[in-house]
Amino acid sequence: MMAVMHAAFDPLYGEAWSSSQLGATLTLPGCWGRLALLGNQSVGFSLCRAAGPEVELLLIAVSPQVRRNGVAGRLLMRVQEDALVRGASELFLEVREDNEPAKYLYNRAGFVQVGQRADYYTAKDGSRRAAITMRYSMEQLTG
Template identity: 70%
Template sequence: MAVMHAAFDPLYGEAWSAPQLAGTLTMPGCWARLAMAGAVATGFSLCRSLGPEVELLLIAVDPAQRRQGIAARLLARAQDDASARGASELFLEVREDNAAALRLYANAGFGAVGRRRDYYTGKDGSKRSAITMKTALHK
């Protein structure tokens, strides 16, 4: 949760609560990966398998540890995990104005396939759309 709170700006309303995270992790087909630097968590990913598709629900890196390739490695591992579970596609949603995340996903082979209007609600009540992206997985 320390990485969750550090990584997601509360302005955008993207961080999950501890009960949301714990509840998701107990669901069939869900898994998480943790990036560590020694004994300190630096990032994580959370995925959910839905038959031939996997959804990347969350990916986060502690701001103090960014620009070291942690997110790219977590994303590559999510793709490998999804493929190993038999998925043919990996989906995700990203805030439309999150330029760094959009670059990360584009560099990993994701393309935009849709938009969810006003998907995110910030603490100030502002609304932002989510871009739905996907990539094909190689088995």
């Protein structure tokens, strides 16, 4: 997961987690990750946390060299299935307002914007970005 983490996130925004942050999160009850493999190489991952009836998608990332091949789409579908199996009623995530690939990905998967948090992200150059809060209702999956 850390190999993908280092390759995937733009250092400008400091969104990549350290191995100790990731390791600590994965040991918490209700947290889990999924790794996407191409052969025996890690090319993507997702990280989630369940809290009551909600699941939060904390991170999703795909290595730059395999993007636009549906890896994130499949990881996200698995997140939705995992949330359903855990009995969640809603999935939430936060995305930087100018992260267009991620916003397209989430919109395509059925997430809708439910909020905006101003100045949530601070880039290395000091500029600020809002976070868009998105929600997916599990009813969309179960009909």
